[in-house]
Every structure is written in structure tokens, then in C-alpha cells.
Amino acid sequence: MLWALKSVVIDRMSIARVAAALAASWHTVNDAVLTAGRQLLIEDPTRFDGVKVIGVDEHCWRHTGKGSHYVTVVIDLTPVRAGIGPARLLDMVPGRSKAVFKTWLDAQTQGFREGIEVVAMDGFSGFKTATSEELPEAVAVMDPFHVVALAGDALDQARQRVQRETTGHRGRSGDPLYGARRTLRTGADLLTDPQDRKLTAVFAADEHVEVEASWRIYQKIVAAYRCPSKPMGKQILTEVIHSLRRGIPVKLVELKKLGRTLNRRAADILAYFDRPGTSNGPTEAVECRCRHSTAYADVWIMPTFSGCPW
Structure with missing residues (x-):
């Protein structure tokens, strides 16, 4: 299961290629990857611990079909600022608006919100407003x-x-x-x-x-x-x-x-x-990996994070 997850996320193999290597059906491998993703990401009780710097950006998840084509991506930039590791994907939420980011922040614990010191973002005013309202002590940094x-x-x-x-x-x-x-x-x-x-x-x-x-x-x-x-x-x-x-x-x-x-x-x-190194560059890098997942892995990350049916 872990090998399949690594092959899709890190080695950029498609679900079909992984299934062929394992002599298993596409649906069996896809279900295994989703299960591993949930166990390692969503069900990890410590993944929000120690988060002090986050990056937020929108990502075009798909270009056809009905419903929202965009998601709001939230990244943990704390390891990058501290120089101890790469950025981590925290969550992906359908839609891109002030309300989407504000609702996500409001759903987190009080301790998490109080621990956020910096939010890196682009020029979208909705992210800025949501940050001001939900994280009044945090500093917004435009990338x-x-x-x-x-x-x-x-x-x-x-x-x-x-x-x-x-x-x-x-x-x-x-x-x-x-x-x-x-x-x-x-x-x-x-x-x-x-x-x-x-x-x-x-x-x-x-x-x-x-x-x-x-x-x-x-x-x-x-x-x-x-x-x-x-x-x-x-x-x-x-x-x-x-x-x-x-x-x-x-x-x-x-x-x-x-x-x-x-x-x-x-x-x-x-x-x-005043906060050198606070950049949304790592956020963009994670989005590039998400684009790979869209193109080659039949959108396995999105259901893992948001429960979307597509």
C-alpha cells in the first residue's frame, strides 16, 4: 500500500502503471492509495501541531465539468522557514473565496489559530480579509x-x-x-x-x-x-x-x-x-505535484482531503 502511494505521489506514476506493476485492478490500487492517504494525512492527529507559518493559494483542479473548478490550497511553510524540511500540504478545500478560507480557519482549533504567526499569500484580497478576521495576530506577507x-x-x-x-x-x-x-x-x-x-x-x-x-x-x-x-x-x-x-x-x-x-x-x-524566506514558492511547488495527481492519478488527493465525489 505504501509503495503504491509513494509511486503515485513521489515517483509520479499513474494508477494504471502501478496497477500493472502489481498485477492488480485499477480500482483495487486506487482504493489502496486513498486508504493510505487518509491514514497518513487526514487521520494523523499531529499534522497540525507546531504550524506557525502557512501559505494559501488557489489551484485550478480541473478545466471541464460542472461545479467549482478551483480549490484553495493550504500549505505548512514552517519547516521551510526553519530550514528543517520541505513544505507540507495541510488541506485542499473546494472553491476559492474569502468565505472558503475563512470557513477553513474557523474549523481549526483555537490553539492552531493562535499559533499562526505568518500567512503567505498572493494578491487576492479575499485571503487577506479572511486572515485579518480569523488570525488578527498573524502577519500577512504578499509573495x-x-x-x-x-x-x-x-x-x-x-x-x-x-x-x-x-x-x-x-x-x-x-x-x-x-x-x-x-x-x-x-x-x-x-x-x-x-x-x-x-x-x-x-x-x-x-x-x-x-x-x-x-x-x-x-x-x-x-x-x-x-x-x-x-x-x-x-x-x-x-x-x-x-x-x-x-x-x-x-x-x-x-x-x-x-x-x-x-x-x-x-x-x-x-x-x-522583515521575514525573509517567507514565500509562496513552496506552495506553488506543492500545487505542481497536485497538477500531476490531476493528470495521472485520477484525482486521488482531492477525495482524500475534502470528500469530493470527483
Whole structure:
């Protein structure tokens, strides 16, 4: 039974492959894997002990069929922060909303809730609100990946808008902005000489000044997270957030939108620098394993954790 469970979860074998190796039926192996999963995970009375840092994220469990396609994934990041082991999957709950996460937190023991010190999350406000209401003493930390992604999206949108306004069409091969789309998202400290020359040529055009302004903000945010000194990185990002509060030209609609988001979540974003290592990266890694289970193991984890019929 344990070999079958390990083969599916760790070795990424399908239920069919495991069944063939054991000369057993698919349903027999699937039932055995579910039973082992329940014994080791759900029925383990100690799996919530010592949890101080959790990560929460949504995951697209399936793309077809009726009902919710998403689940809320809750991960124990305590071992990662302490440097003693990998992240652990705590639970998966159907749906993605404030109510889903709030209900899950409310169902846990008072001792568990009081022990949570940090919650790592993306930019979804529902997770933030649920955390504030159910874990008032915990610190919310917005994951660096998602902050950089927001800035990158603003840069892409500015490039696409300027492309349409200056050429009258979407990006095509041979268009300077379209040709620089990937280079624009490359960290300034990683640019090669040809890439640097390409950007210099793009920014030399007056009509591209709005793209350059968005690019500089993006690069400052990336530099803040890459800064070897956390206090200095925090100062850099604080200055960027403050610079986006007011005085942004009307044409820079992408930066104005980014500024509203960053200022609204400033405390959560800057909290990362006071708690280095608190990232939702391990949460994303566990979700990748969940995607494997969806594709190859006929969704065995989901029934184990939530009792869903699919």
C-alpha cells in the first residue's frame, strides 16, 4: 500500500502503471492509495501541531465539468522557514473565496489559530480579509513573485497600448516594441550588451517614453527583491510605492492602477523584508505535484482531503 502511494505521489506514476506493476485492478490500487492517504494525512492527529507559518493559494483542479473548478490550497511553510524540511500540504478545500478560507480557519482549533504567526499569500484580497478576521495576530506577507508579476503585467500592458497607439495595430515581427517584449522583462543586471543596445534604441523614440517609465518602475521592484540587504531592499520598494501614490501622468494608466494595488497592500508587501524566506514558492511547488495527481492519478488527493465525489 505504501509503495503504491509513494509511486503515485513521489515517483509520479499513474494508477494504471502501478496497477500493472502489481498485477492488480485499477480500482483495487486506487482504493489502496486513498486508504493510505487518509491514514497518513487526514487521520494523523499531529499534522497540525507546531504550524506557525502557512501559505494559501488557489489551484485550478480541473478545466471541464460542472461545479467549482478551483480549490484553495493550504500549505505548512514552517519547516521551510526553519530550514528543517520541505513544505507540507495541510488541506485542499473546494472553491476559492474569502468565505472558503475563512470557513477553513474557523474549523481549526483555537490553539492552531493562535499559533499562526505568518500567512503567505498572493494578491487576492479575499485571503487577506479572511486572515485579518480569523488570525488578527498573524502577519500577512504578499509573495514577491506576485508583486513582480503585477509590475510585469503593467509593463506589458503599457507596451501593448503604446504599440497600438503608435502603429495602429498589435505587435508584429519587425516592430521595435514587439521585438523587445522579452528583453523588457529581463532584469537590468542580467542584460547582455546586444539586449542593452536594443532597449537603448527603443527608448530613444519619444513615443516610447511611457514604456520606459513603466520599465524603470518594474526594474526598481525587481532590484528591491534582489538586493542583498533586506533593509535596503525594503527602503527601495517603499520609495517605489510612495512614488506611485500621486503625481502619475494621466496617460500612464497602467502605473496608476499598479500604484493603487501596491499602496493598498503596502504593509503586506513590505512585511516580506522583515521575514525573509517567507514565500509562496513552496506552495506553488506543492500545487505542481497536485497538477500531476490531476493528470495521472485520477484525482486521488482531492477525495482524500475534502470528500469530493470527483
